[in-house]
Amino acid sequence: MTSGSLPPFPFRNAAHDRLCERRGDEEFLDTAWTDSATRVLVMRGWDLALGDGEGSLRLVSPQDAPPGERMLLGAVDGTAYFLVIVADPPSPEGGGNDGANAETVATGKIDDPTQGWPFGSLRQVAGRLDDVQASLAVHAVSLTGWHLRHPRCSLCGAETEVASAGESRTCPSCGAQHFPRTDPAVIMLVVDADDRCLLGHNSARAPGWYSTLAGFVEPGESPEQAVVREVKEETGVDVADVGYAGSQPWPFPSSLMLGFFATASTTDIVVDGTEITEARWFTRADVKHEVESGELVLPTTISIAGALITSWYGDDLPASRS
Ligand SMILES: [Zn+2]
Structure with a gap:
């Protein structure tokens, strides 16, 4: 890919x-x-x-x-x-x-x-x-x-005012200018040597829901480094060959999702147990069978996650028959 x-x-x-x-x-x-x-x-x-x-x-x-x-x-x-x-x-x-x-x-x-x-x-x-x-x-x-x-100045606490037709806010008290912020996050489709795909179950989701792993880029970190760190933290899997796939603005509230493909160099899974409570390697046959039977629910939302999984799957994702 x-x-x-x-x-x-x-x-x-x-x-x-x-x-x-x-x-x-x-x-x-x-x-x-x-x-x-x-x-x-x-x-x-x-x-x-x-x-x-x-x-x-x-x-x-x-x-x-x-x-x-x-x-x-x-x-x-x-x-x-x-x-x-x-x-x-x-x-x-x-x-x-x-x-x-x-x-x-x-x-x-x-x-x-x-x-x-x-x-x-x-x-x-x-x-x-x-x-x-x-x-x-x-x-x-x-x-x-x-x-x-961001109604207030982060430097002095005064109420700020809209400037430049909404492009920024200015502080009438200390003169600081503030610009809209975006928080970079990585979202990655990890495959192993057998072309299986690594998906995780987030603790906030209903049972059976699996998606790509994701996480915020930390200060001073590159997105590629964040991919390696997040996959390791959430699943214990080592990855290499991180490649950019595409991006998506995600204003819920202020993220920029940076999509990546990555290849795993190890396959043993140890989930973090807090954010990700289960993670598995899926073959395409697993995805087809389990989605159609209703055991597996994939992100069918507007997120880039669905596009990443579809890209690996190679076809439109199967639909549940249940
Ligand atoms: Zn101020």
């Missing part, structure tokens, strides 16, 4: 121009915002505003957009796209402010055009979005998540 051999998975294709050079251009931003052709993607907390039909985002004109924090996502074929983050609806007790500014919340109480709109998580809809909407949505969710989770 080589780099670039993965089957399709969500968020793989960048389909919008991020217009990085326009983020500080107030004239452009104001002009684009008055153009009725401009489209606005709306988020409330971590959820996206959805269309009335299945599997699409609700993209409205600036005139129909609710009040909230406005950010530039970019453009597709000459149409500008913005993100507006609205506050959570106030709870009956009067709480519910998730970090957006109080003025926005107050405005939203008076006239909330999002009332009645369906909202849903990116996980729910990712598999049904086309490339353009998936590209905009993963950008919007990543950006929103960072803003919601």
